[in-house]
Structures are given as C-alpha cells and as structure tokens.
Amino acid sequence: MDKKQSDRLQDDTLAVVAGEDLHPLNSFQPPIFQTTNFRFATIDDMVEQAQGRRSQYLYTRNANPTLEVVEKKVAALEGGEAALVTGSGMAAIACSLLALLRSGDRVLAASSLYGGTLHLLNDILSRYGIAIDWFEITEPESLARGVRPATRVLLAETPTNPALRLLALEETARFARERGIQSVIDSTFASPFNQKPLELGWDVVVHSATKYLGGHSDVTAGVIISRRELIDQIAVFRRWLGGVLDPSAAYLLIRGAKTLTVRVERQNENTLRLARFLERHPNVEGVNYPFLESHPQYELARRQMRGGGGVLSFSVRGGWPATRTFFNNLKMIPISTSLGGVESLVTSPFWTSHYGMSEAELKNSGVTESLVRMSVGIESVEDLCADLDQALRASADSGEGTGA
Numbered sequence: 526m527d528k529k530q531s532d533r534l535q536d537d538t539l540a541v542v543a544g545e546d547l548h549p550l551n552s553f554q555p556p557i558f559q560t561t562n563f564r565f566a567t568i569d570d571m572v573e574q575a576q577g578r579r580s581q582y583l584y585t586r587n588a589n590p591t592l593e594v595v596e597k598k599v600a601a602l603e604g605g606e607a608a609l610v611t612g613s614g615m616a617a618i619a620c621s622l623l624a625l626l627r628s629g630d631r632v633l634a635a636s637s638l639y640g641g642t643l644h645l646l647n648d649i650l651s652r653y654g655i656a657i658d659w660f661e662i663t664e665p666e667s668l669a670r671g672v673r674p675a676t677r678v679l680l681a682e683t684p685t686n687p688a689l690r691l692l693a694l695e696e697t698a699r700f701a702r703e704r705g706i707q708s709v710i711d712s713t714f715a716s717p718f719n720q721k722p723l724e725l726g727w728d729v730v731v732h733s734a735t736k737y738l739g740g741h742s743d744v745t746a747g748v749i750i751s752r753r754e755l756i757d758q759i760a761v762f763r764r765w766l767g768g769v770l771d772p773s774a775a776y777l778l779i780r781g782a783k784t785l786t787v788r789v790e791r792q793n794e795n796t797l798r799l800a801r802f803l804e805r806h807p808n809v810e811g812v813n814y815p816f817l818e819s820h821p822q823y824e825l826a827r828r829q830m831r832g833g834g835g836v837l838s839f840s841v842r843g844g845w846p847a848t849r850t851f852f853n854n855l856k857m858i859p860i861s862t863s864l865g866g867v868e869s870l871v872t873s874p875f876w877t878s879h880y881g882m883s884e885a886e887l888k889n890s891g892v893t894e895s896l897v898r899m900s901v902g903i904e905s906v907e908d909l910c911a912d913l914d915q916a917l918r919a920s921a922d923s924g925e926g927t928g929a
C-alpha cells in the first residue's frame with residue numbers, strides 16, 4: 526500500500542492492513558525472517574549490489590522484510606512517508622538526534638523529558654560538543670529565549686511524564702520551521718492513535734514502541750517516522766550505531782500494533798472514567814489528566830488529541846505514609862514501571878524516574894512523594910475503581926491519610 530492509498534483509510538483499518546501486502550508465498554501473516562544475512566545467487570549479483578546497480582536484502586542490521594512490515598504500518602498510522610524501527614525507544618531518540626546534529630550544534634530541549642533522554646542530552650551528547658538550551662513547554666515565550674544561532678534541533682514530549690502537561694504542537698512546530706530548526710517530538714504517551722504531530726508540522730516523530738504500539742509489555746522497541754529523505758539519513762545511523770530490532774521482536778510488535786486502536790480507545794475511556802472517579806475521592810488531593818475539564822490545558826488537549834491517553838497521575842492525601850499504605854494495599858493492580866500495556870499498573874515517580882532529583886527539579890516536574898502514576902489497561906473500569914478505592918480507604922484508615 527502506498528502513502529496515497531493509506532491516506533484514504535482510517536486508523537482502525539491501517540493498524541490491521543498497512544504493511545501486510547508484502548508477505549511472500551501468499552503467507553497471510555508476516556513471516557519472521559529470523560536471519561542475520563541474505564544469499565546472493567551469483568558473485569555477479571554481489572558485485573552489482575556493491576556498485577549500487579542492484580538492491581536486495583543483504584544484512585538484517587541494514588534492512589529485513591519483517592522489520593519493514595512494522596515500518597510501513599507505523600508510517601501509515603502516523604501519516605508519514607517512511608519509518609525506521611529500532612531496538613528500543615532510546616535507540617530511536619539517539620539515532621534521530623545523532624543524525625540531525627554535529628559537533629558545535631545546539632539542541633533546544635523541553636525541560637520535562639523522559640529521564641533517559643535527559644541522560645542522553647546531559648551525559649552523552651554534551652561529550653561530543655553538542656550543547657543544550659532548555660525551555661518550558663507551558664511557557665511559549667521561553668522558546669524564543671532559548672534559541673541561539675547554532676540551534677539545529679528542537680526536542681520535546683507531549684503529554685509529559687508524570688504531570689501530563691501538554692506542548693502546543695502546531696505553534697511549536699511553526700516556531701521551529703520559521704527558524705530552520707528541525708523539530709523532533711517524542712509522542713510515546715499519546716500513541717499514534719491519539720495525536721498526529723506530522724500533520725501539525727513536526728519533522729520527526731519518535732515512539733518508545735515498548736509502550737502503546739507493542740501494547741503487551743513483552744517487547745522493547747522504538748520507531749522513528751518522518752519524510753523519506755530524513756528517514757534515509759537516520760537509517761545510516763541505525764546501521765552504524767547498531768540499534769536494530771530483532772526480527773522475532775518485530776513480529777511481536779506487528780501483532781501488538783494490529784490492535785492499537787481498539788486498545789487505546791478503551792484505555793482512553795477507562796482512564797477518563799478513573800480520573801473522574803479519583804477527582805471526587807476524599808483521599809485524593811489532585812488528579813492530572815489532559816481530558817479532565819479541570820486540566821489547565823483542557824482546550825489544547827481537545828484541539829490536538831483524539832483522546833487523553835492511558836496515563837493519569839494523582840496525589841494521595843496524607844503524604845508519604847498514606848501513599849505507602851495505598852501502594853501496599855492494592856490487591857489487583859500491580860506496582861511496576863512502564864506504561865501502555867493492556868494491564869493496569871501503578872508506580873511512584875518519586876522513587877523511580879525522578880529519584881535523587883533536586884527539590885527544584887522535582888517541583889518543576891510536579892513530582893512529590895505522594896504522587897502516583899497509573900498506566901490504565903483494558904480491564905473492567907469497575908474492578909479498577911474498586912481496587913483503588915479500597916487501597917485509598919486503607920491509606921486513610923491507617924491514620925496516615927487524615928494527617929493523624
């Protein structure tokens with residue numbers, strides 16, 4: 526299916542059919558090409574390949590037909606010309622940035638990025654002569670303050686982890702384009718179902734496909750979507766840095782991505798209902814979710830997102846002692862990291878992603894000891910509410926939630 530054809534189909538259809546017209550031997554499902562290398566019929570073919578007169582599969586680190594199925598599917602879902610799948614979300618971000626930057630360049634980065642991305646910028650890129658300037662996603666004027674003559678890339682995420690703040694996608698992409706800056710957005714928390722940054726003018730979209738695209742917490746992968754020309758540039762970096770995905774993992778990703786839209790629609794619905802339930806709960810102090818009317822950027826959320834996504838965060842009344850009691854009293858919902866899978870789970874950003882950060886950094890990212898981040902799955906929302914409710918009541922009954 527070419528780009529023109531895929532433009533006419535809905536996401537529900539694309540998730541199922543895009544990329545699936547490639548399979549050899551009339552296979553209904555994509556074969557797993559579990560091979561590192563491919564054969565040449567004659568040495569003359571190999572010579573032609575070397576001279577650029579022939580194009581066949583050569584080595585899986587360069588290209589593999591199973592990986593190409595995922596790439597076509599995700600490119601179609603994001604409305605992009607092409608995509609590249611990588612061994613993790615971090616590999617997708619690293620390949621994209623390294624391909625777009627050179628020593629002496631500067632990145633204008635949102636201060637509320639995933640911890641791994643912050644390490645990449647602060648601890649790794651900085652060693653290769655790439656400097657970082659910061660902006661606040663909810664303060665548009667901080668963008669202009671952060672631009673320097675050497676700024677080449679603007680990097681952000683929306684919604685953010687764990688406060689679920691939003692970046693105005695269309696305005697920010699325009700800001701970058703008008704200044705000749707390449708814009709890169711990590712759209713992991715939204716998934717390609719809820720938000721389409723390329724349509725709003727972004728140059729490159731990256732995802733940790735470990736989350737919604739895979740959807741079953743069983744495959745670590747990343748994906749980069751953009752124009753063909755930029756994807757070709759980034760592909761060189763995937764090849765030489767080596768962050769390719771294994772074909773078996775690519776198969777899991779294909780299988781997961783086929784149900785993306787039904788999963789995420791249900792996650793959107795469950796999460797909004799849970800957010801409303803938590804907002805009314807006496808043992809909860811505040812709830813962050815973009816599709817709650819009380820969210821300070823609710824209008825923006827409705828403008829640029831189809832649904833609010835499957836992650837919310839809230840504060841348990843009564844500080845850490847009550848929050849600890851809450852976590853330890855959950856009966857069904859597990860305590861774990863990550864997000865985007867069919868299973869609900871809860872985590873404490875204070876003790877995981879944001880552990881050891883300074884008070885100012887914690888305040889900036891909206892993290893306290895009482896903050897709970899929940900990734901909402903596809904279970905019955907009544908069962909989820911019941912488990913949260915009994916654990917919240919326990920947090921209050923322990924005497925901690927009342928401040929006693």
Ligand SMILES: Cc1ncc(COP(=O)(O)O)c(C=O)c1O
Binds near residue numbers: 686713733746
């Ligand atoms: C927003 C975001 N971007 C990138 C990553 C990194 O992805 P991966 O763990 O697949 O490398 C994560 C992981 O949690 C994430 O939440």
